[in-house]
Amino acid sequence: MKTEEEALVTQNLLTHENIQTNLAVSLLVEKILSKNEGVLTATGAVCASTGKYTGRSPKDKFIVRDEVSDQYINWGEVNQPIDEQSFEKLLKKVTAYLHQKNELFRFKGFAGADPSYRLPIEVINEYAWHNLFARQLFVTPTDEELQNHASDFTVISAPTFKADPEVDGTNSETFIIISFKKRIVLIGGTEYAGEIKKSIFSVMNYILPKNDVLSMHCSANVGQEGDVALFFGLSGTGKTTLSADPYRRLIGDDEHGWSSNGIFNIEGGCYAKCINLSPKKEPQIHNAIRFGSVLENVVLDDSSREPDYDDTSLTENTRAAYPLENIDNIIRPSIAGHPNTIIFLTADASGTLPPISKLTKEQAMYHFLSGYTSKLAGTERGVTQPQATFSACFGSPFLPLPPSDYAEMLGEKIDQFNSNVFLVNTGWTGGSFGIGERMKLSHTRAIVHSALEGELNNIETVTDDIFGLDIPVHVPGVPDEVLVPKNAWSDKDSYEKEAKSLALKFHDNFTQFTEASEAIQNAGPSYKG
Structure with a gap:
């Protein structure tokens, strides 16, 4: 859990007079539409465009090098270091920038379905549609859990804030920075919502092994006899598609932990590639994209608002984010042997x-x-x-x-x-x-x-x-x-x-x-x- 000093880092944002915390899905959808951040599709999902960044920006990802991280991180091209001073200056710039916004959105929830290993998190967003994305992808707390929630890691996302590489120590206008000392993820210069999800996964890949839990980039499901299967693979290899099996119950589609108790899902939703998606080939995924879901960079028919999943004019990395509950055949809680x-x-x-x-x-x-x-x-x-x-x-x-x-x-x-x-x-x-x-x-x-x-x-x-x-x-x-x-x-x-x-x-x-x-x-x- 964050110390009082660490919690003060984001106090400027949390005391914003118009910060909206854990809004209901319907209210978030209303906000998205009223702010013209996205449009409503014929299926009831929200569709948003991420602009020029339609995928992750790995060259813009950093970890703050300090006394907490220095001896543990595998430094290199994947885990690029950034110094504490640069991070602190950029953090102040971003929080001051966001505080000038008329409205901010906050989600409080968890990463990890197993209460023994879950991480309490909060996600502070400039965009309502990013906040809906976070709500659907992470584990939503019960009313009682929300009342007692104390976040241990904070994601601050400011997509319209652009860094100055010469001044801020970044490689471009975009940055995704993790500070394990301050327990903060700072994101800016990109509207691609996947950075929010993957940054917390990186955090869990640091925390879980220190608790003797193997963190894994895989999907998982369970058969009628209780037999569990894991599917490892990078984006586009079929993890989501193959784990969504009508004869097996889905545990999760992308991120899991393997403890001494068994498997547990790190997330509360699915982030599926939907290029060439069809009800015949992938009915579970196709039918899961309904009200409350978020489509990224999917082209819609101008008159009907029907999604055209075959259209790659924006990107081949079209995505759909939806809660696990939108899949009929799931296991709850997302824990198995x-x-x-x-x-x-x-x-x-x-x-x-x-x-x-x-x-x-x-x-x-x-x-x-x-x-x-x-x-x-x-x-x-x-x-x-x-x-x-x-x-x-x-x-x-x-x-x-x-x-x-x-x-x-x-x-x-x-x-x-x-x-x-x-x-x-x-x-x-x-x-x-x-x-x-x-x-x-x-x-x-x-x-x-x-x-x-x-x-x-x-x-x-x-x-x-x-x-x-x-x-x-x-x-x-x-x-x-x-x-x-x-x-x-x-x-x-x-x-x-x-x-x-x-x-x-x-x-x-x-x-x-x-x-x-x-x-x-x-x-x-x-x-x-």
């Missing part, structure tokens, strides 16, 4: 990784640390074509601590609870991006279903001679020729070239993990050049 099945999702643009492979513990640790995928268009500013990338623990941009800290915790839990681990490719097949085609969602669903039902635990496999992965020879509902990538390519020589190139990228990337055991280092691709 230990995972039986863990799935690593990758959207491989090279088209050479198999649709599914079963991993040994050592392979699981190797691929967890590697965190390979192809970064898809729109998820970050400046990304317009798929790019091969390695993101440690499938969430490197949000990891304040060294990746090995999280990997070691995962390995211990896999051992302790005998979790089965699979690598699933939701990317391309029959050729690389531009030549092959995206894996059929129906095939991926059949693959995941078989893995969750235990049908692949003891099935016959063949070993890929380039990646060293064990590939099931048959999966119900999936053509056998799709399972072995080389068989799906008409040009075998091109396949060999692409596969070997990707294998070498794995090896080059893994040289950074010198602390990994020899067994884990040898669990990567068989081809070494």
